[in-house]
Amino acid sequence: MARQLLRLILAAGVWCFTAPTAVEAATQPTTALTRAQVQHLLRRFSFSASPQTVTSVLSGGVAAWLTTQDNWQNIDDSGTELETLPTALVNGGYPDWNIFERAVYQHMILTQRQLQAKMELHWLDHFSVGLETVNDPAVMYHYDQTIRANALGNFATLLAAVANEPAMMIWLSNNYNWCPVPNENFAREAMQLFSTGLYVLNSDGSLKLGANNLPLLNYSEADVKALAKAMAGYYVSFNSSDNNPQTRFSVVYNHQTNCGPIKYFGKTQTIPADGTALTYVMNQLADRPSTAPFEVRELLQRFVTENPPAQYISDIVAVWEKEKKAPDQIAQVISAIVNHPLFNTYYRSMSKQPAELIFGALRQVPGVMQATANVTPGNSLLGELNGLGQQLFYPATVFSFYRPGYLSQLTNTGSILDRTSVFANITNAQQSGAYTDTYIDIPALRTLIGSTKGSDIATYLLDAFLDGGSPTLQTKLQEYLGKTPDDNQVLGAIWLLLNSPDYAVN
Amino acid sequence: MLIKRRNVLGSLGGMAMLPLLFETLHAEDASANDTILVCIYMQGGNDGLNTVVPLAQYGQYYKLRTPGTPPPGQNMAYSLDDLSLLAFNSDYTVPPLSATEYAFAPSMLAMRDLYTTGKLAVVTGVGLPLAEINGLSHSNATMDWMTGQINIGLVQPAGWVGQLLDGAKGGSLGTAASLSGNTPLLIGTKTQPLVINPPMDYFGINYGVSDDTTKTEDFYKYLTTNPALSATGTADQAIMQTALGDISIVKGYAKKEKASTYPLPSWLDYQLRDIGRLIASDSGVRSYFAAIGSFDTHGQQELYQPTLLSQLSQALVNFYEYLSAQGVTKNVVVMTLSDFGRRPYANLDFGTDHGAASVSFVFGDMVKGGVYGTYPSLTKFDPNGNLKVNVDFRNVLSDLITAMGGNPVPIVGSWPSLGFI
Numbered sequence: 040m041a042r043q044l045l046r047l048i049l050a051a052g053v054w055c056f057t058a059p060t061a062v063e064a065a066t067q068p069t070t071a072l073t074r075a076q077v078q079h080l081l082r083r084f085s086f087s088a089s090p091q092t093v094t095s096v097l098s099g100g101v102a103a104w105l106t107t108q109d110n111w112q113n114i115d116d117s118g119t120e121l122e123t124l125p126t127a128l129v130n131g132g133y134p135d136w137n138i139f140e141r142a143v144y145q146h147m148i149l150t151q152r153q154l155q156a157k158m159e160l161h162w163l164d165h166f167s168v169g170l171e172t173v174n175d176p177a178v179m180y181h182y183d184q185t186i187r188a189n190a191l192g193n194f195a196t197l198l199a200a201v202a203n204e205p206a207m208m209i210w211l212s213n214n215y216n217w218c219p220v221p222n223e224n225f226a227r228e229a230m231q232l233f234s235t236g237l238y239v240l241n242s243d244g245s246l247k248l249g250a251n252n253l254p255l256l257n258y259s260e261a262d263v264k265a266l267a268k269a270m271a272g273y274y275v276s277f278n279s280s281d282n283n284p285q286t287r288f289s290v291v292y293n294h295q296t297n298c299g300p301i302k303y304f305g306k307t308q309t310i311p312a313d314g315t316a317l318t319y320v321m322n323q324l325a326d327r328p329s330t331a332p333f334e335v336r337e338l339l340q341r342f343v344t345e346n347p348p349a350q351y352i353s354d355i356v357a358v359w360e361k362e363k364k365a366p367d368q369i370a371q372v373i374s375a376i377v378n379h380p381l382f383n384t385y386y387r388s389m390s391k392q393p394a395e396l397i398f399g400a401l402r403q404v405p406g407v408m409q410a411t412a413n414v415t416p417g418n419s420l421l422g423e424l425n426g427l428g429q430q431l432f433y434p435a436t437v438f439s440f441y442r443p444g445y446l447s448q449l450t451n452t453g454s455i456l457d458r459t460s461v462f463a464n465i466t467n468a469q470q471s472g473a474y475t476d477t478y479i480d481i482p483a484l485r486t487l488i489g490s491t492k493g494s495d496i497a498t499y500l501l502d503a504f505l506d507g508g509s510p511t512l513q514t515k516l517q518e519y520l521g522k523t524p525d526d527n528q529v530l531g532a533i534w535l536l537l538n539s540p541d542y543a544v545n
Numbered sequence: 546m547l548i549k550r551r552n553v554l555g556s557l558g559g560m561a562m563l564p565l566l567f568e569t570l571h572a573e574d575a576s577a578n579d580t581i582l583v584c585i586y587m588q589g590g591n592d593g594l595n596t597v598v599p600l601a602q603y604g605q606y607y608k609l610r611t612p613g614t615p616p617p618g619q620n621m622a623y624s625l626d627d628l629s630l631l632a633f634n635s636d637y638t639v640p641p642l643s644a645t646e647y648a649f650a651p652s653m654l655a656m657r658d659l660y661t662t663g664k665l666a667v668v669t670g671v672g673l674p675l676a677e678i679n680g681l682s683h684s685n686a687t688m689d690w691m692t693g694q695i696n697i698g699l700v701q702p703a704g705w706v707g708q709l710l711d712g713a714k715g716g717s718l719g720t721a722a723s724l725s726g727n728t729p730l731l732i733g734t735k736t737q738p739l740v741i742n743p744p745m746d747y748f749g750i751n752y753g754v755s756d757d758t759t760k761t762e763d764f765y766k767y768l769t770t771n772p773a774l775s776a777t778g779t780a781d782q783a784i785m786q787t788a789l790g791d792i793s794i795v796k797g798y799a800k801k802e803k804a805s806t807y808p809l810p811s812w813l814d815y816q817l818r819d820i821g822r823l824i825a826s827d828s829g830v831r832s833y834f835a836a837i838g839s840f841d842t843h844g845q846q847e848l849y850q851p852t853l854l855s856q857l858s859q860a861l862v863n864f865y866e867y868l869s870a871q872g873v874t875k876n877v878v879v880m881t882l883s884d885f886g887r888r889p890y891a892n893l894d895f896g897t898d899h900g901a902a903s904v905s906f907v908f909g910d911m912v913k914g915g916v917y918g919t920y921p922s923l924t925k926f927d928p929n930g931n932l933k934v935n936v937d938f939r940n941v942l943s944d945l946i947t948a949m950g951g952n953p954v955p956i957v958g959s960w961p962s963l964g965f966i
Contacts, residue, residue: 212844215894220612223888223898224843227681237680238698246698254698256680260929263681387775428726435588442684448728450781452788453740456750463753505774512771519764531755535764540781541774 072097078506079386080104080377082545083342085153087399090502091487105377108154109191109370119149121408121416125284128176132282137421139176140432143183144420145408148398158190158369159183160394161341163431164440166201166233168210170432175277177284179432182206191370194334195325195363198234199318205275205288213317214275218298221267230258230266234324236333242356243349244336257329258304265303269310269320271295292316331359335372340443343376344385351381387506389545390446393427396458400465400537403503405483414476423461423477427454450543462537466530479533481526493520496529504536578950580876580911581831582706583820583864584730585813586690587857587883588838590683592850593903594889594932595621597667597920598628598648605923612891621846621891627651637663637914647916649858652851656858656906659865663914666907666965670918670935672885673901675927678934681899683841686884691729693942693957705942706832707733709951716829717794724816725836738834739791743815745822748795750788765789798826802871808863811856813837817864825871831949840883844894857881861908878909878966880945882938889923889932901931905941907965911948917963936963 077097081088085108088096096104107114120142127138147156163186173179182204189197201207202225208214213225231237239247239255246254258266272295281287292314301308304323310316324330335355339347358375362368376382391399397420400406408416424430428449429440441449464475485491488499497516501508508516520532536542598606603625610622631653632644637660647667649656659665672678673686677695680686688696693705710720711733721731721738731738741748755761769785802822809815816835823830837857842850861879868874886903902921921932939957946953948966953959 212894212896215844217893220890220893222843222892222894222896224896227899231680231682237682237685253676260681388777390777390781445729447777447780448732450784451723451726451728451738451740452784452791453723453726453742453748455781455784455788456748456792457742459753460751463751467754509772509774515764515767515771519760525756527754527756531753531757531761534753534755535761535768538765539768540778540785543781544773544775544777 072101075386075506076383077101079383081153082391082395082399084108084157084373084377086147086157086395087403088153089403089405089487090499093502101377105154105374108152109367109374111152111155111191114150114152116150116152119146121145125177125180128180129282129284129287132280134176134279136170136176137415137418139180139183140170140421140430141415141417142180143431144394144398144424145417147394148401148406148420154373155187155190158373159187160392160431161338162186162190162197162201164341165337166207167434167440168206168432169434173206173209175279175288178206178209178275178277178288180284181288191367191373193364193366193368194330194359195322196366197369198325199321201233202229202270202317202321203290205290208273208275208290213270213273216267216271216273218268218271218295221264221271221298223263223267226267226270227263229270229321229324230263234321234333235327235329238329240329240332240336242332242353244332244347244352244356245349257327262303265301265308266320268295268298268301269303269308270317271298273317326363331356331363335359337443338372338376342373343382344388345444345446348381351379354379387541387544390450391543391545392440392446392449393424393429393461394431395545396427396537396543397423397461397465400462400479400504400533401477404500404533405480405487406465406477407480407483408477410476416476419464419475419477423464426457426461428457458543459534459538462534465537466534479530481529484529491523493517493522493524496520496524497532500529500532500536504533505539505541508541578876579831580878580949581824581833582945582949583817583833583835583877583879584706585857585879585881586687586725586727586730586834586836586838587840587853587881588687588836589841590686590884590887590899591840591903592842592846592887592897592900593669593671594887594923595623595846595850595897596650596653596854597669597904598623598650599920599923600625600628600632600645600648602920602923609890609923612893612895619847619895621895621897623648623651630654631657633657633660633916635916637661637665647920650851650854652855653858655855655862659858659861659908660914664908664910664912665914666912666917667915668905668907668917668936668941668963668965669920670902670933671905671938671941672903672932672934672936673938674934675901675929678885678901678927678929678931681885683884683899688729690882690884690938693939703733704728704730705946705956706834707731707736707738708956709733709946709949710736710831713831714829715831716827718791718823718828718830720829720831721833722820722823722828722830723834724819725834727834727836731832731834737787739787739795739830741795741819743819744799745795745819746799748799749792794828798823798828802826804867807867808859811837811860813856813860814863817860818867821864821867821871824868824877825873842887842896843892843898844896846891846896861906865908874910876911878907878911878945878948880908880941881906886932888930889926901927901929902934903932905938907941907945911966913965915965917965 077093150156170179185200189200211225211228212222216222235257239257241247249255272293274291276291277288294312311319336352355375359372362371410416465478494517497520607622611620628648630641631649632641634644634646688700691704692701694701713720718739721736723738723740728738752758752761769782773779773782802825804818804822807818820833887897887900918936927933940960942957943953943960944963
């Protein structure tokens with residue numbers, strides 16, 4: 040199989056800049072965009088970028104980058120799937136779960152539609168689904184494609200699309216939900232996790248308190264049961280002997296006539312009988328007062344800070360509500376988050392998720408996915424993410440990888456040490472006898488740096504991984520590399536920077 | 546030189562915001578004895594009704610757990626025949642065939658054997674108070690169990706074990722360790738748990754391909770002390786320092802207590818094997834955390850829950866046998882906790898949705914075997930139609946804190962002893 044170079048370098052040309060002093064530069068209120076601010080943006084809203092891309096965005100401006108990324112349909116996405124999908128998923132009648140999973144990871148690294156890819160990760164976490172339960176890669180592929188296509192679109196549309204996906208129906212049991220004793224799983228989580236949240240929120244994300252000074256609930260247990268009845272009757276018809284990934288599953292709806300009166304949110308509801316019940320209910324949930332602050336708070340928690348201030352939430356909620364009917368509502372909300380005066384004040388303040396740690400390493404310096412007789416390109420990404428505990432499609436809980444607001448608890452002695460092995464794999468695989476298929480491409484990196492001097496290599500690597508790092512670290516790294524480092528020394532330096540506490544911070 | 550664990554980790558993050566009052570309240574108490582607590586989290590909300598079946602209410606149980614007209618072999622209600630060898634009474638000496646009060650699920654034969662030893666307490670009707678049950682959120686319920694508090698709307702930052710161990714004397718690895726990666730229960734104002742991803746034999750740093758490992762090792766150590774660019778980076782540095790300091794100790798314990806014959810049929814066994822090795826090594830760790838799941842069985846419950854209950858039961862037996870062989874069972878107590886129970890009735894997907902009361906197990910030499918709490922009625926439910934909680938979860942925690950030599954009142958409030966220890 041042909042060697043596949045990661046498409047990390049935007050067309051922009053020469054790499055040249057002055058080593059930045061990053062912290063001050065990023066947080067200073069200034070009209071002129073700094074390199075550190077661009078690096079901050081690209082860490083949060085893409086899977087990080089090479090020094091060349093940073094230079095390009097710095098030159099073109101954030102607004103232009105956002106516009107380009109919002110119009111993702113215009114960005115060439117060819118060559119970002121290394122296998123023929125979805126055909127390969129069920130090739131020869133043997134569904135291959137690994138192909139699906141690695142295809143998603145490969146795409147997140149390779150695509151230039153980086154904002155969409157980062158939002159895809161967010162929504163995959165938000166609407167987490169387990170592959171083991173869904174039990175078919177073609178169904179999962181369809182789900183992921185739906186998430187991706189709607190990742191920057193309208194939230195109500197996304198919510199309804201997700202609810203109607205066979206993968207979600209299987210994962211949260213709505214494909215076996217019948218009156219008079221419905222399965223409540225999807226009804227509860229559709230509210231608690233996917234739209235309103237458990238508690239009634241003010242528009243600034245704070246809790247609305249009741250007379251007893253306790254938070255008010257967005258729904259009662261009776262609402263859960265009634266909502267489950269409203270959404271009963273769907274069934275995923277599945278033909279595992281059909282090797283066509285597009286036709287092996289379909290959704291069947293049998294309107295339930297034995298549910299009795301369905302009353303939720305204080306009102307008796309008339310549920311459509313034509314198979315649009317899920318969309319009907321999801322539109323209601325998207326329109327609930329707490330949905331905007333709940334979703335906005337979570338967006339800010341995942342992209343900006345785990346403890347977003349009330350004003351930030353409130354400002355973004357106003358945009359969410361104003362653009363509620365817009366087909367690009369989410370894209371506009373993201374732009375508002377980026378352009379908010381507080382965005383840059385959260386420079387280097389959050390822990391990275393494992394996907395960000397790994398994908399970033401392969402994007403900030405040239406990574407490569409290469410097949411050998413024993414390995415398939417990109418397949419080792421499954422093991423690397425698993426090694427750090429984040430397999431997107433094997434969520435540990437219904438919260439997927441972590442509960443928003445608790446990201447920092449994922450950094451512990453175990454994960455710090457596991458990280459060293461993952462980065463050893465990424466910086467090791469080109470060695471003789473290595474087994475990993477995804478790793479740092481030293482020849483390509485040397486070409487980009489255009490110098491064999493240790494000092495130039497140190498400067499480049501520090502810019503790529505640590506926004507320049509500190510002067511003392513620069514000196515130390517130059518000492519480590521010596522005058523003209525060999526490949527192993529360069530890889531050793533990369534391993535060190537990837538394991539540095541500053542690289543782990545977003 | 547590396548900074549010692551206690552000096553570094555105590556200053557981390559939001560945990561330091563808790564009043565130091567707690568620490569002073571139980572620092573001395575917590576080190577007053579050498580009880581070791583092993584917490585096993587049954588993630589997802591275990592269905593207590595199909596874990597411990599109330600034989601005295603069997604008729605109603607059968608009705609509740611027979612959804613619609615089930616196809617042959619898919620009825621969620623266990624038959625009396627299936628339960629006969631697993632029956633037990635509050636008096637643990639009564640043999641199964643004479644017992645009439647309860648029965649473990651058919652896959653829990655190992656648990657039934659444990660019960661016979663008189664060292665297993667079955668706490669029935671345990672759960673969260675009604676105010677919290679109104680939400681029936683995995684997240685909230687779990688955090689309640691982890692913190693020993695009702696966290697309506699705002700999650701407390703410290704776990705109840707972490708609070709208990711703040712200031713307590715531990716060994717060189719500290720006072721708390723998680724083998725599952727979950728840490729909320731063990732985090733305190735000062736207590737920061739060691740996290741080991743089993744097996745502990747591989748707890749270490751992989752330095753990659755560098756030609757000069759010594760040089761790379763030195764640089765890695767430098768990275769743990771060179772001022773980080775952010776507070777988050779500084780917090781990570783502290784953890785890196787702790788990890789570096791703990792590696793040789795953990796590996797030393799792994800070599801000393803190889804446990805090569807320990808049966809490892811499940812992931813829980815891997816976790817408990819390492820916990821057993823750390824206990825046998827006299828590591829000084831006072832509390833451990835392990836996990837098994839998922840028990841979130843909304844559908845097709847018969848495919849999942851029996852297997853998990855079998856794994857739990859057998860893992861407890863394996864763990865106890867290992868500790869017995871090492872002669873270290875005397876001061877070890879094992880407890881199980883789970884988000885919440887399930888609905889009394891089965892849904893038409895042969896599963897159970899989120900409910901209220903469930904069961905907890907407490908096991909160990911110092912445990913008085915038997916049944917504690919009142920099994921919920923299967924005809925009179927709480928206002929949401931769930932099994933009534935007759936034992937507040939904090940009551941169970943209170944007894945365990947007391948067994949650890951601590952004062953439960955500042956952590957979980959004042960509760961009468963259930964008497965299982």
